[in-house]
Amino acid sequence: MLDPMARTIDEVLAGARERLERLDPAQAHAESLDGAVLVDIRPAAQRADEGEVPGALVVERNVLEWRFDPTSSARLPQATGHGLRVIVLCSEGYTSSLAAASLHDLGLTRATDVVGGFRAWRAAGLPTTAAGPAG
Template sequence: MTRTIDEILADARERLERLEPDKAYAETREGAVLVDIRPAAQRAAEGEVPGALIVERNVLEWRFDPASGARLPEATGHDLRVIVLCSEGYTSSLAAAALHDLGLTRATDVAGGFKAWRAMGLPTTGGTAG
């Protein structure tokens, strides 16, 4: 059986309670972990969110699986609230669904990604792209 990326994305998003940027920001102020999965070049061009944990997409599962020897100190258990951020909110949905597969069922992502975050006037730094 084959599926398109649009079908896979839709299935991933059905599992998430996606957050608008302002809601994600509020949750991070209450202790949720905001995780920026964009590659370094994209962060340099677009800017960053102060305080976001940088974990590039290719290692995300290893860093947040509580049973992994490569986990981050922040990966304290399956009840951790992880909010994933990418550029526009597509890759982050797939990444958050992958965290669900690891048992981190409170993981979600930012609808519209970094671009929506910045457009809403939430805190950012740097970036060379407009």
């Protein structure tokens, strides 16, 4: 019997995205140039395979909340307060939505993510480093 409180991942994702004002890659790029913190949460292997966004802060997903909670002893210097604009980037824009919603739970209500993720960023012709050799 299913737990009546259980939700599917599609429901969880939809709920997360309802809380965000998601950005297309061009909007995210413009905001990052204007001082927003662009955070790449992809694992090292994905970044090596796909390439990276120059200037993006790399914070892998498993430590994101600790690095951006302004009250955490493990916070980054960039985690200056709850009003910080954080733009989360993953490979395709799914995990980043969940991560940005998690930052909302910490009070960083200006956090959002990039529709389509890194792949959409690269397809839009925005700055990236070269991907590693094909595996």
